[in-house]
Amino acid sequence: MTKYIFITGGVVSSLGKGISGASIGKLLQLHGFKVNMIKFDPYINVDPGTMNPYQHGEVFVTIDGAEADLDLGTYERFLNIYTSKANTNTAGDVYKTVITRERRGDYDGATVQIIPHITDEIKRRFVALKNDCDISIIEIGGTVGDIEGLPFIEATRQFQLENKKEDIFSIHVTLVPYISGAHELKTKPTQHSVNKLREIGISPDMIICRTEHHLDESLKKKISLFCNVKEENVIEAIDASSIYCIPEAFYNQKVDSLVIEKLNIKPKKKFDRTWFAKIKSLSEFDKTIKVTVVGKYADLKDAYKSIDESLNIAAGELKAKAEIEYLGAEDKDLVKKLKNYDAILVPGGFGSRGVEGKIKAITYARENKIPFLGICLGMQCSVVEVSRNLAKLKDANSTEFSETTKYPVIKILEEQKSVKYRGGTMRLGNYKSEIKKNTLAHNLYKSTEIEERHRHRYEMNPEFIDVLEKSGLFVSAYHKGILPEIVEIKDHPFFIGVQFHPEFASRPMKAHPLFKGFLSAALKKK
Ligand code: GLN
Secondary structure, three states: OOOOEEEEOOOOOOOOOHHHHHHHHHHHHHHOOOEEEEEEEEOOOOOHHHHOOOHOOOOEEOOOOEEEEHHHHHHHHHOOOOOOOOHHEHHHHHHHHHHHHHHOOOOOOOOHHHHHHHHHHHHHHHOOOOOOOEEEEEOOOOOOOOOOOOHHHHHHHEEEEHHHHHHHHEEEEEOOOOOOOEEEEEOHHHHHHHHHHHHHHOOOEEEEEEEOOOOHHHHHHHHHHHOOHHHEEEEEEOOOOOHHHHHHHHHOOHHHHHHHHEEEEEEOOOOEEEEEEEHHHOOOOOOEEEEEEEEEOOHHHHHHHHHHHHHHHHHOEEEEEEEEEEEEOOOOOHHHHHOOEEEEEEEOOOOOOOHHHHHHHHHHHHHOOOOOEEOHHHHHHHHHHHHHHOOOOOOEOOOOOOOOOOOOOEEEEEHOOOOOOOOOOOOOEEEEEEEEOOOOHHHHHOOEEEEEEEOEEEEOOOOHHHHHOOOOOOOEEEOOOOOOEEEEOOOOOOOEOOOEOOHHHHOEEEEEEHHHHHHHHHHHHH
């Protein structure tokens, strides 16, 4: 029998509902339960794939090719699971399904309404993973009180009514702000937010309070009394040095026991505490590596969330601290600033803005033998860079940025030519590559066959492979012997570009070989 944990949020957005949910999921996993997590986002976009990263942060890609909320990355990294299309939902996708059914005539003449048709579809998605896990954690995005989120909260209420009390645990994550003038933490926003939730018919079993300062007993008592939650179920979530320390902070407040007790389940094995110690050991550093990520969204770390995580995880395994700095690809002083770093990463991206800056950063990394990792657009830029500067193909470019270039070294994929709709139509999800032996890629992966996640429309143009190989850049992995997947340069400590996104596959204690190789090359140079 699957049990359900619902997570809602109140007061403000960005409280880390995903991290709170994943931390509880981790504790339950350490008790031996099989845990999965599902995200519901209340916006009308069918998925975040068409959204600007400034709106939504990184677009996470699942192995089956869903373009999803970055919280799915948090779920995968905390729980060491693979998510799929069933783990990500939006209001737009729910409405699309219902409207398609209506057009097909499936509703038999009925007036199609939010209640019951939309809420029924939401409830169907709540149970989508019930055969795959003991506990399904359902995160409702947005903030309680938003008009958009109402159908999801209403569906949660109905689901509670239709299921046994002991099968559902409801958690509300709120903010307890500190007013510095009064030197006081304030509970009123939490009280209001819980009232809003109770108005809709949901009384939370637990309140997780995000706070910058410890909550004392009297404060917890007050929240307990006003919000109708037992005092021990008022949980403090204080800002942590690493998000992976949060499960232990929750364990120390018995969050897992409280959930297990209400859900009336028995742990499947003796609690495994070694995870806490292993996580701690990842932040015992004796050296630092200065890495720069040269991208378009330098002031929004969330736009490169999985890259940030991958670098930290890999550095931790090397007993080093990654000092990651984001440089704007359009910064006029970009090249001057590059001398401050031990490693240069150019991430994925779309559109021409910043591309010339990225290419300059790659020239710098290549000429000065600074370890370089190019991801997706970063790989494509490295091909353009070598074409222009080593193969002397003047003004070589990707047709994404110049349709009339004489040397289209990156061109649109054949299958993309007929694409009319932008959403969900890229080359998405896992594809296999065959790696050539005696290459850097082979040395890192220690395998000749890999599978990695993709999200792109353009590829390296096979017509130019010969001339580029003569100039020093060669292809070390192909998909089905045709599509170039990895490029490298010889006589360089570490220069590699990959058409795919390795950043989605890193997990704590399981650093991705490309990131680990990249940072160890940086350490060797020091
Ligand atoms: N814009 C490039 C393409 O579509 C690269 C995409 C990416 O970096 N994810 O091929």
